[in-house]
Amino acid sequence: MNGPTPSDAPIRVVFCHYAADFGGGSDRSLFDIVTHLPRDRFSPAIILKTGDPLAEAYRAASVDVVELPLRSPRGAVGRFLVVYWPSVFQVAGTIRRLRADAVHVNTLYNIVGAMAARAARCPLVWHVREILPGSRAVGLMLRMQRFLATRAVAISNAVAGTMHVTNAQLRVVLNGIDLSDYETPRGPATVRAELGIDPDVPIVTTVGRLEPWKGQHVFVEALPAVLDAHPEAHVLVVGACALKKPGYERRLRERCRELGIGQRVTFTGPRKDVPALLAASDVLVLPSATPEPFGRTVVEAMAAGCPVVATAAGGPLDIVVDGQTGWLTPPNDPAAMADRIGRLLDDPQEARAMGQRGRERAQAQFSLTRLVDDMANIFEEVVGRR
Numbered sequence: 001m002n003g004p005t006p007s008d009a010p011i012r013v014v015f016c017h018y019a020a021d022f023g024g025g026s027d028r029s030l031f032d033i034v035t036h037l038p039r040d041r042f043s044p045a046i047i048l049k050t051g052d053p054l055a056e057a058y059r060a061a062s063v064d065v066v067e068l069p070l071r072s073p074r075g076a077v078g079r080f081l082v083v084y085w086p087s088v089f090q091v092a093g094t095i096r097r098l099r100a101d102a103v104h105v106n107t108l109y110n111i112v113g114a115m116a117a118r119a120a121r122c123p124l125v126w127h128v129r130e131i132l133p134g135s136r137a138v139g140l141m142l143r144m145q146r147f148l149a150t151r152a153v154a155i156s157n158a159v160a161g162t163m164h165v166t167n168a169q170l171r172v173v174l175n176g177i178d179l180s181d182y183e184t185p186r187g188p189a190t191v192r193a194e195l196g197i198d199p200d201v202p203i204v205t206t207v208g209r210l211e212p213w214k215g216q217h218v219f220v221e222a223l224p225a226v227l228d229a230h231p232e233a234h235v236l237v238v239g240a241c242a243l244k245k246p247g248y249e250r251r252l253r254e255r256c257r258e259l260g261i262g263q264r265v266t267f268t269g270p271r272k273d274v275p276a277l278l279a280a281s282d283v284l285v286l287p288s289a290t291p292e293p294f295g296r297t298v299v300e301a302m303a304a305g306c307p308v309v310a311t312a313a314g315g316p317l318d319i320v321v322d323g324q325t326g327w328l329t330p331p332n333d334p335a336a337m338a339d340r341i342g343r344l345l346d347d348p349q350e351a352r353a354m355g356q357r358g359r360e361r362a363q364a365q366f367s368l369t370r371l372v373d374d375m376a377n378i379f380e381e382v383v384g385r386r
Helices: 025-036 055-060 077-083 085-097 111-119 136-148 188-195 216-229 247-258 274-280 296-303 334-346 348-365 368-382
Strands: 011-017 042-049 064-068 102-106 124-128 151-154 170-172 203-207 234-238 265-269 283-286 308-311 326-329
Touching (some): 011 085, 025 055, 025 368, 085 111, 111 136, 124 368, 203 216, 203 296, 308 334
Parallel strands (some): 011 102, 102 124, 151 170, 203 234
16 A cells, blocks of 8 residues: 555545446446445545446546556466466556555456555455356456455355355445436336337336346247237347347347247347336346346336346345245246246236335335445445444
8 A cells, every 4th residue: 555544534445347248237336336435535546448438437427547458367367377467567556556545346357456456555345246157267266356355245145155255354235226217217108109119018128138148038938928818018128239149139039030929029229218118117027047146127127116027046036025026936937937927917006016115125225325335334444444
């Protein structure tokens, strides 16, 4: 560190973030934390990969931004000592120049930032947002985390269960969202008109990056039963293809045609009006085929008052009260998914009540204010202010 900071001076937290697939939940959650830390207590700065599309948004929020050619260790952990040491020293030098009191790295893969924090002799908060397979490479990263992190933060209890850190190091901090985006979204009628969907047509929606582990193929297999029972319903698949996986959307579309439901399913691509889409929807489905680390979309739907059907694995177990604020179904079970979607469409009154209970839970448990307060407390812990 660069000498002790006066006890009444704002704590200088330097965030370091590498994104392989820009625009995901980890990027949005980090942006919310950094830009909402109270400036009377914190002075944030951030180190980003050169070309990060959020760099200008951070600058507009009066956050100091440094862009560096960061490189992910994915696929190259075995060559880390040779390939990444120059980046480690570059980031460490930047941390010193920014006069950091603490360093925060976002996602388990950010080994460069973690090593740089140790080289700069700064306390490290390592924020983990993944449920990762038990490979040797992942095991190495988890062992490094135990050695390097002052505090390890998991975004759900499911994530915490995969981490090899001590209880003294570990904090579970469930994600939160800016609920103001859901208080006055554009009217559902406007969204429906844009999409060519009549006001009285039920809408079943899934939102998320299109890639196999997100389980949109499971959702598609559930749809024939839903649409047979509710021939008036329409389906929205919202999201962009994951990086380097453009063929997945093509396969989803082909399967819809094979099942005879192609005309009743709209692939919208990425949308910036998700709060309005959710307000216009009757059901939100999170069909993840493998455990979801958190499930931000579930919280967003609850905040919009939209009842949820989600797979009972990973983060949704922390979010959804089964049968009260939504339904949980086994992963990779289209029949169970179709049954729960059908229940909500069969009973609109109960669906609205479930949506209202979900809204109340989102406001009580998953606000951005609570998330920022929890992270602020951790930053104060690691620099000795608490």
